[in-house]
Amino acid sequence: MNNFTFTLDPASRVPLYQQLYAAVVGEIRAGRLRGGERLPSKRSLCRHLGVSRSTVETAYGILCDEGYISSRERSGYFACELFRTPPAPEPPPLPRRSAEPACRIDFSTGDVDTSAFPYASWARLTKEVVYSSPQLLQRGDRQGDEPFRRELCAFLREWRGVSCMPEQIVIGAGVEYLTDLLLQLLPEDAAIALEDPGYTAARRLFELSRRAFVPVRLDAEGMDVQALEDSGAAVAYLTPAHQFPMGMTMPVGRRTRLLKWASEREGRYIVEDDYDGEFRYFSRTIPAMQGLDPGGRVIYIGTFSRSLAPSIRVAYMVLPPPLLDAYLRGFAHSSSTVSRLEQETLRRFIAAGLYGRHLRRMNNLYRRKQALLTEALLRLEGASVSGADAGLHLLLRLEGADAVRVAERAAEQGVRTYPLASYAVRAAVPQDTLVLGFAGLTAETIAEGCRVLAQALAAERANKK
Amino acid sequence: MNNFTFTLDPASRVPLYQQLYAAVVGEIRAGRLRGGERLPSKRSLCRHLGVSRSTVETAYGILCDEGYISSRERSGYFACELFRTPPAPEPPPLPRRSAEPACRIDFSTGDVDTSAFPYASWARLTKEVVYSSPQLLQRGDRQGDEPFRRELCAFLREWRGVSCMPEQIVIGAGVEYLTDLLLQLLPEDAAIALEDPGYTAARRLFELSRRAFVPVRLDAEGMDVQALEDSGAAVAYLTPAHQFPMGMTMPVGRRTRLLKWASEREGRYIVEDDYDGEFRYFSRTIPAMQGLDPGGRVIYIGTFSRSLAPSIRVAYMVLPPPLLDAYLRGFAHSSSTVSRLEQETLRRFIAAGLYGRHLRRMNNLYRRKQALLTEALLRLEGASVSGADAGLHLLLRLEGADAVRVAERAAEQGVRTYPLASYAVRAAVPQDTLVLGFAGLTAETIAEGCRVLAQALAAERANKK
Numbered sequence: 031m032n033n034f035t036f037t038l039d040p041a042s043r044v045p046l047y048q049q050l051y052a053a054v055v056g057e058i059r060a061g062r063l064r065g066g067e068r069l070p071s072k073r074s075l076c077r078h079l080g081v082s083r084s085t086v087e088t089a090y091g092i093l094c095d096e097g098y099i100s101s102r103e104r105s106g107y108f109a110c111e112l113f114r115t116p117p118a119p120e121p122p123p124l125p126r127r128s129a130e131p132a133c134r135i136d137f138s139t140g141d142v143d144t145s146a147f148p149y150a151s152w153a154r155l156t157k158e159v160v161y162s163s164p165q166l167l168q169r170g171d172r173q174g175d176e177p178f179r180r181e182l183c184a185f186l187r188e189w190r191g192v193s194c195m196p197e198q199i200v201i202g203a204g205v206e207y208l209t210d211l212l213l214q215l216l217p218e219d220a221a222i223a224l225e226d227p228g229y230t231a232a233r234r235l236f237e238l239s240r241r242a243f244v245p246v247r248l249d250a251e252g253m254d255v256q257a258l259e260d261s262g263a264a265v266a267y268l269t270p271a272h273q274f275p276m277g278m279t280m281p282v283g284r285r286t287r288l289l290k291w292a293s294e295r296e297g298r299y300i301v302e303d304d305y306d307g308e309f310r311y312f313s314r315t316i317p318a319m320q321g322l323d324p325g326g327r328v329i330y331i332g333t334f335s336r337s338l339a340p341s342i343r344v345a346y347m348v349l350p351p352p353l354l355d356a357y358l359r360g361f362a363h364s365s366s367t368v369s370r371l372e373q374e375t376l377r378r379f380i381a382a383g384l385y386g387r388h389l390r391r392m393n394n395l396y397r398r399k400q401a402l403l404t405e406a407l408l409r410l411e412g413a414s415v416s417g418a419d420a421g422l423h424l425l426l427r428l429e430g431a432d433a434v435r436v437a438e439r440a441a442e443q444g445v446r447t448y449p450l451a452s453y454a455v456r457a458a459v460p461q462d463t464l465v466l467g468f469a470g471l472t473a474e475t476i477a478e479g480c481r482v483l484a485q486a487l488a489a490e491r492a493n494k495k
Numbered sequence: 496m497n498n499f500t501f502t503l504d505p506a507s508r509v510p511l512y513q514q515l516y517a518a519v520v521g522e523i524r525a526g527r528l529r530g531g532e533r534l535p536s537k538r539s540l541c542r543h544l545g546v547s548r549s550t551v552e553t554a555y556g557i558l559c560d561e562g563y564i565s566s567r568e569r570s571g572y573f574a575c576e577l578f579r580t581p582p583a584p585e586p587p588p589l590p591r592r593s594a595e596p597a598c599r600i601d602f603s604t605g606d607v608d609t610s611a612f613p614y615a616s617w618a619r620l621t622k623e624v625v626y627s628s629p630q631l632l633q634r635g636d637r638q639g640d641e642p643f644r645r646e647l648c649a650f651l652r653e654w655r656g657v658s659c660m661p662e663q664i665v666i667g668a669g670v671e672y673l674t675d676l677l678l679q680l681l682p683e684d685a686a687i688a689l690e691d692p693g694y695t696a697a698r699r700l701f702e703l704s705r706r707a708f709v710p711v712r713l714d715a716e717g718m719d720v721q722a723l724e725d726s727g728a729a730v731a732y733l734t735p736a737h738q739f740p741m742g743m744t745m746p747v748g749r750r751t752r753l754l755k756w757a758s759e760r761e762g763r764y765i766v767e768d769d770y771d772g773e774f775r776y777f778s779r780t781i782p783a784m785q786g787l788d789p790g791g792r793v794i795y796i797g798t799f800s801r802s803l804a805p806s807i808r809v810a811y812m813v814l815p816p817p818l819l820d821a822y823l824r825g826f827a828h829s830s831s832t833v834s835r836l837e838q839e840t841l842r843r844f845i846a847a848g849l850y851g852r853h854l855r856r857m858n859n860l861y862r863r864k865q866a867l868l869t870e871a872l873l874r875l876e877g878a879s880v881s882g883a884d885a886g887l888h889l890l891l892r893l894e895g896a897d898a899v900r901v902a903e904r905a906a907e908q909g910v911r912t913y914p915l916a917s918y919a920v921r922a923a924v925p926q927d928t929l930v931l932g933f934a935g936l937t938a939e940t941i942a943e944g945c946r947v948l949a950q951a952l953a954a955e956r957a958n959k960k
Contacts, residue, residue, distance in 0.1 A: 065748075095778040095884075097716075097746020110748040113755040117789035124662050125820040128827070144632035153625040156836075160618040167609035167804035197589050203668040203808070203832035214703060231828060238679060238825055251562075281562020283530075283575040290578040313560045324582035339632035341835035343668070355590040360703055362593070363696060367668035367832055370806035371621075419560075 034070060035062075038079055046081050050089035058098055058109050065111025069099060134444035135479040139275070139423040141470025143399075144339050146391055151384050152375070159374045170370040172361060174201025174346070178377040182346060185380050189389070190307055191317025192330055194348045200357065201346055203367035205303070205333050206235055208347040212329060213239050215349070215356040216265060217297060223263035225253055227453035229274045232267055232303070245455035248273065252280035255287050265299045266292070270319050271307035275453045275465045277417015277425050279310075285319045292327035299350070304332040306421030308389050311397040315420075326350035334376065336422070337389060344368050344376060396422060396469060399476065403468045406480035410487055422469040425450065431462050431490055439486035445479050499535060500527075503544055511546050512553035519554065523563055523574050530576025534564060599909035600944040604740070604888040606935025608864075609804050611856055616849050617840070624839045635835040637826060639666025639811070643842040647811060650845050654854070655772055656782025657795055659813045665822065668808040668832035670768070670798050671700055677794060677812065678704050680821040681730060682762060688728035690718055692918035694739045694770070697732055710920035713738065717745040720752050730764045731757070735784050736772035740918045740930045742882015742890050744775075750784045757792035764815070769797040771886030773854050776862040780885075791815035799841065801887070802854060809833050809841060861887060861934060864941065868933045871945035875952055887934040890915065896927050896955055904951035910944050 036053040038046055057063040070078065072086045079086075090107060093099045099107045159166065173179065179196040186192035202208040209232065216222075219242075224233055226245030236243040244261040247254050252273055258266055266288065270280035292298040302319045310316065320330040333345035349357060379385050404415050404424070412429035428436060433449040440447050450463040468476060501518040503511055522528040535543065537551045544551075555572060558564040564572045624631065638644065644661040651657035667673040674697065681687075684707075689698055691710030701708040709726040712719050717738055723731055731753065735745035757763040767784045775781065785795040798810035814822060844850050869880050869889065877894030893901060898914040905912055915928040933941060 092778050095744075096781050097748055097750075110746065112748055113751040115751065115754045115758040115788070115790050124660060124816055125823055127662075127823055140634070142633070144629060147629075147632055149625060153622045156625060157618045157622040160614060160621060164609060164612075167612055167806050168607070169605070169805035195589060197592075203672070204830050206830055207668070207672070207832055218705075234828060240683075279560075281575065283562055283577055285562075286578040286580065289580045293580040313557050316561050323580070325580050335830075340634035340830075341632050343830070343832055343834050351589055358590055358592055363699060365669050365671055365800075365805075365808070367672055367808055369808050369834065369837060372834060372837070 034075075034078070038081060046085045047088040047092075050075075050079070050081070050085060051092050054089065054093055055098055058112060061114070063109045065109055067109045068105075069107040069109060071106055131441075132444070133441065133446040135471065135475045135482070136446045137448065137464075137466040137468065137479060138446065138470060139448065139465060139467035140340075141467055142336055142340050142422070143392070143395060143469050146388070146395055147339055148379075148384060148388055151379065151382075155375045155378050156371070159371050159378070162374065166370045166374055170366050170373070172364050172366050173357075174199065174366060174368065175370055175373050175377075178373040181377045181380050185385070186318075186330075186332070186346075186348070189315070189386070190304065190332070191321035192348060193321045194330075198348050198350070198354055199346055200349060201344065201366065201368050201373065203343040203345070204335065205331055205345045206231065207367055208331055208345050209235055209301075210239060211357075211361075212301065212331075212347065212353070213241055214360065215353045216299065220264035220297065220299075221262060222301075223253070223258050223261050223266040224455075225268060225273060226455045226457040227275055227450065227459055228267075228455075229269060229303070229305070230453060233455070245457065247457045248276060250278065251284040252278065253284075253288065255284070255291055258288075258291060264295075264297055265301060267301040267303065268319070269303050269305040271304055271316060272309075272417070272419075272421035274305055275417075275423065275425070275448075275450060277419075277421065277423065279316055279420055280319070282322070285322055289319070289323050289325070289327065292323075293325045299327050299329060299353075301329045301331065304330060306336070307332065308337050309393055309396055309422060310420040311393070311400060312419055320348060326352070329353065337392065338385075342372070344372060399468050399471065399473075400424065402473055403466070403471075403476050403480070406477060407466075407483075410480075410484055411491065423465055423467040426464045426466055427460060428462050428464070428487055431487060431494075433460075433462050433464050435493075436483070436486045436490050437464060439489055440482050443482045443486070445482040445486075447483065499540075499543070503546065512550045512557075515544070515546070515550060515554040516557050519558055520563055523577060526579070528574045530574055532574045533570075534572040534574060536571055596906075597909070598906065598911040600936065600940045600947070601911045602913065602929075602931040602933065602944060603911070603935060604913065604930060604932035605805075606932055607801055607805050607887070608857070608860060608934050611853070611860055612804055613844075613849060613853055616844065616847075620840045620843050621836070624836050624843070627839065631835050631839055635831050635838070637829050637831050638822075639664065639831060639833065640835055640838050640842075643838040646842045646845050650850065651783075651795075651797070651811075651813070654780070654851070655769065655797070656786035657813060658786045659795070663813050663815070663819055665812045665814060666831065666833050666838065667810055667812065669800065670796055670810045671696065672832055673796055673810050673812040674700055674766075675704060676822075676826075677766065677796075677818070678706055679825065680814070680818045681764065685729035685762065685764075686727060687766075688718070688723050688726050688731040689920075690733065690738060691920045691922040692740055692915065692924055693732075693920075694734060694768070695918060697768070698920070710922065712922045713741060715743065716749040717743065718749075718753065720749070720756055723753075723756060729760075729762055730766060732766045732768065733784070734768050734770040736769055736781060737774075737882070737884075737886035739770055740882075740888065740890070740913075740915060742884075742886065742888065744781055744885055745784070747787070750787055754784070754788050754790070754792065757788075758790045764792050764794060764818075766794045766796065769795060771801070772797065773802050774858055774861055774887060775885040776858070776865060777884055785813060791817070794818065802857065803850075807837070809837060864933050864936065864938075865889065867938055868931065868936075868941050868945070871942060872931075872948075875945075875949055876956065888930055888932040891929045891931055892925060893927050893929070893952055896952060896959075898925075898927050898929050900958075901948070901951045901955050902929060904954055905947050908947045908951070910947040910951075912948065 038049045075086050179199040183196045221242040223246040246257045320328040330348040414427045416425045418424040437447045448465040503514045566572050644664040648661045686707040688711040711722045785793040795813040879892045881890045883889040902912045913930040
C-alpha cells in the first residue's frame, strides 16, 4: 500500500472517516505524500484499512473539497501541492498586559455608581424588545434607528437645551468611537485645540489618529480665547459643563465668545463634549453650548455610559449640516456600531420617563456623596475644594504640599488619587492639587480614603519641616 | 424700572422664576441689557413685577450660575458681556439622504434570514444577564470580557479550526470597526492588496482611512500570488471561505502558498475575513486559513452579525503576537465598543450549545433556499450557476447576455440584482454574470424573482437579435 503507514482505531470516538482524513492530511503536510503523487484507489484503501467504502468516500470527498487531493477522470486521486512555511524560529511569546497596581480605594474620575441601576425596568424592557418586532433583527440605520434618534432629540432639547433635528444625530458605540468618526469628517489639515490641562483620553485619541493637536491654556472661565486664536487651530475640543479636570463650568459670556471665534472663519468648529452635563448640584443643569449657536459650528457629544452604566456602550453626536453632509457622503454604506435591540431598549426607557427619573435619582445620590467628601476633605490642614458644583470629580488643594508626594504616600496605603499636574501638557498648574473622583465610592470608602489622605498629608508636611 | 419692559404671566404653566430667567436672558441676548449694565435690585424687581422675593432670588441664582449676570458686593447685580455671532445668512439646509429606489424583491448579498432567530432563548438569557452580576455594569475589558473571549476561543477552535489563545482575541462592534482598528495597528506605509473583484465595503473602508490599497486579480483558486508579489503590497485582505463575489473556496494549496508569501518578508500579513465561513452545503465547513499558519501572519476576522442577526453588532479579531503587542501599547486605555451585557448573553448562548445548534439549523435552511434558487435559475436560457457550495450568494452566468441590461430590466419590475462587473476595480470580469444573494428571500420571493429575471432575460435576448 505505497507510502501509507498509518492505521485507524475502530475503538476511538473519532469517526473513522475523520481519522482517515486527518491521516492523509498528515501525510501530505509532512511531505510524505508529495504534490502530484497518486493516492491509493478507494477500493484498495478499503481493503488495506479494513473499513467500509463509505468511510473512504466521505474522507476523500472532504479532502477534495478542501483541496488536499484532486481527482482526475479515469486515473484516480492525486495529492495537491502544499507550500511549506518555516515555523517562526521560536513561537513568539504573547505580549503581557501591564497590570495596574492593586488599590483598596480609588478616587478615579472614570468610575460610576451603578448601585441605583434600574435593574427591574431594564430587564423587563430588554426582554420585551427581543419579541417586539422581527424587523429589529435586520440591519438598522447607520446613524442609529430613527425612532431612537427622535426620542433622544426631544430628550436633549428638554434636558440639555440642545437644538437639533433627529436627522443630525449619529449614534455610536462610545464617545471615543464617535470622536474618531468625527475626525474623519473634519478637514485633514485642521489642527485641534485641546484644553490644557484636559482630558487625557481625548488627547490619546488624537495622538492615535495622527491628527495635529495643540494644547491651549485655560483661565478661570475655560479655554483662553486669545491663546486659541494664536494657536492657529481650526477646531476647539471643550468640556464646558464641567471642565475636566479643573471642574469649572464655562459661563455664558465665554461660551458666546468662543462661538464668535468659531463663526469668524470658514471651517472652524467647536466640539462640545458634554462631560458631566447631567450632574449639577446647587442649581439646575446648565444648557449646552450647542443651543446658543446660531451658526451651526458646534458638534455636541454625549453618552449614556456615565449616566446609566459604563458597560452600556451608547453615545451620541449632533452634527451641524456641513459635517452631516460629509458623513452622509463618506459613510453612506457603513454599519451602525450599536445593537438595535439596545437602541430600542433605551428608546423605551427614555420615552417612559424612566431615564429622567434615573438622572434625578443619580443627581441626589451624587450630591450626597460629594457633600460627604467635601466635608471630610475640608478637615485636612490647609485644604480647599473647587470644581464641586457639578460632575463626578472635584479638586482638592493642599496649600503648599507636594501633591505627587501626597499621592505616593496615600498609594502606599492602597488609596489612589490623581495629581492635577498629570493632566497638563504644557500648562503650569498648581503642584499642590489633587483631582478626586467620588462616583464609585461609598460613604465608608470616602471616609477611609480621607483618613488615609490625612495621614499622607500629615506625613508629608512633617517631612517638609 | 430702567429698561425692563417684559411682564410675567401668573396664569402660565411655566413657573414664574423661569419666566423671569427667560426674560432677563432675552434682554441680555437682544442687547437691550448690555454687558456691565446694572440690573434692578431684587427688592425693586419684586415690587415692579408683583412677584415673591424667592421667585426673584431663584431666577437671579440661575442667571449667576450660568454667567448671564454677576453680583458685586454691596453694589448689586450686573449683566455680563455676551458676544454676538451673526446667524448663518440662511439657515443651512439639512442635507438629504439619498433614498435607495424601492424594490419588491432584493437579491442582496448582505441580507440574512432572521426567521429562525432563537427568540425564546435570547430573551431569557438577556434578562438573566441583567441580574447576573452588578460587576457587569462597570467598565469592562477593552478587548472584550475574558470569559466571553475564552468561550469564543474554544468555539473558533472547534468550528473554524482557529488556533489561538483568548488573549489574542479583540471583540468589537462589527467587522468594519475592527478592520479600521487593525489599520491603526499595521505600519502606516504598508499597502494593502484587495481581491479584485472583491468586497466593496472593505474597499470603501480603506479609501476612507486614506490607506494605500492595490486591487489584485484572482484566478480560479483565489488571489493570484504572482500578481500579489508584483503589487508590492505588504498585507493581503482575503475571503478564503467563500470569495466575495466570485464564490470559490480557496483550496489548501493556494492557502499554503499565500502563507508562504507572507512568511517571506518581515511585516507581511494576511487578513482572513472569514466571510460566510459558517455556511457550507455539500460537506463540512472548511477550517480557517489561520489554523494552517505556523508563523503568526494571519489576522482572523469574523462576526455574529451574519450568523445570528445583522442588528447584533459583535465581531471578533484574532491578532498575531506582534500586532497584539501594538494593540496593547496603543490602545491600552481605550474602551470596548460592545455592551458587556450583550457579551455575556452571547457567552451563555455559545456555552449552552445554542449557537452551534443555531448554525446547524441555518445551514439547513440556507441549503434549501440555495437549492430552490439554483433549480429555478438553471431553467433560464443559457444559464449556469457557480460559487454555490458555500455562503449566502451565488453567481449566475447568462451566456452571452448583457448582465447590466438584464439587471436594469428586472429592476423596472421591482427586482434588484447585482452585475458582477460592479464589484471589479481593474479586473476584467464576465459581463454576462449576476451576483445573487438569497438569504433574505423566501420560497415565494425566490420563485417570483426568478420569473421576473426570466422575462428580463428573454426581453434582452429578443432585443439583441
